[in-house]
Amino acid sequence: MLTAAELAERGVGVTVLEKDDVGFEQSGRSVAAINLPGGRPNPEASLLRVSADEWSTFEQRWGHGIDLNDAGWYIVLVDDHDREWLEVERGTWQDTAGYPDAELLDAVDARTRFPQFGGTFSAIDVRHGGHVDAMMVMNALRQIAQRLNIDVRCGEMATGFEIKGDRVVSVRTTTGSLLSEHVLVAAGLWSPDLCRQLGLRIPMQRVRAPAVETGPMPPGTIPGFLRGSTFGARQNRNGTIRITGGYRYSAMLHDLSLNDFRDMRIWAPALWQNRKDVSLRLDPTILRHELSSRLRSMFARNGNVVVPQRYEPKARPSDRYSQLAELARLVPSLRTSRIQRYFSGVMDLLPDLQPILGRIPDISNAFIASGFSGHGYMNGPGACKAMAELITNGTSLIGLEPYRPDRLRGRMKMREQIF
């Protein structure tokens, strides 16, 4: 939707095919924590730097509120294992964040700054960042699309492509077909299904991240985006607190898929290394989808892709009881709070945890922006701007080398820290 807006601002007519509603999958369920400007900009990390700049000016540029919270990121360290984790993670942050400066507060300074904190901790790592409200962002994008005359077709699924030579000439959909000069695949969890038809194999894993929300708490209960080794938390505008997994113990649920067996060589070492943190499950919806799409590709002539619609991944309040209890150790006012809402979102992880942004190899007019690996808000506005530049000018001012689609054809190695 944001790429469509960037393109429409450059005078391009755009149609968006959305099989459900805008934001029904990852983007509407996100914690939406982002890096924001402050301190020294990182010249090497143009994607995240532009994204941080764009978020900080989104409300002025596009004219819609997104409840930007710029109160910072706070990473709570308790023991030596947390410090070891931080050592490794800080290296990645220095290389990749748009504004990577960080400050380490010792426990005494942290308690002065945050009198609401109790419990035992040794230090807090402070960064430039915050969060936005994912549902407000989705609402803003819908209204921007309307103003820019973007044809958004909710409920219409892209099912395949007509290809002549090295060009996509039309996109098949559940209601017909659409002639197009350029095509951008931005289908989140289901981009691998569509890209297979374009000759690009994506070794993606789908990982389920449960989230819960407490009842409303007084403003300032949680500063910015708070990360502990066992929990992640942010406070919403209505006072509720959204809780997810932590940086060392994310408690992710992995719904086994047939693709896992195909890409086992890449993922097995990482799954083994994180075996205490990832629970393997079976989800009948995913398995049914994979079996039927395999049968269809074997027997159907047009080879249409059909992916699940209104897919609601399983969730239970108990998925995050222990994270709420851990958070309440640090923020004692939460001890009596209750979980009042629970849901899950599924993330699209790639082995190197970098998105795929660029032209699809061997197809001259098809592009992809996908595989954001749990960081689509952090990278999003820069990625959308880069795609619009690439489609209209053939090149982008934002460095896209690390994200090029043809890297998937080489040997891929898992990153040491998954989350």
Ligand SMILES: Cc1cc2nc3c(=O)[nH]c(=O)nc-3n(C[C@H](O)[C@H](O)[C@H](O)COP(=O)(O)OP(=O)(O)OC[C@H]3O[C@@H](n4cnc5c(N)ncnc54)[C@H](O)[C@@H]3O)c2cc1C
């Ligand atoms: C619980 C959770 C917490 C997160 N927290 C953070 C965070 O704190 N910070 C951060 O940066 N990122 C976070 N993320 C990740 C971030 O939300 C995603 O990376 C981002 O939203 C991905 O956007 P997308 O547009 O690529 O995919 P999506 O938002 O999933 O959009 C893809 C859309 O394509 C549609 N679609 C798929 N196939 C078809 C088809 N064949 N035809 C038509 N339509 C189709 C889908 O219905 C969907 O609406 C989180 C994600 C989750 C689930």
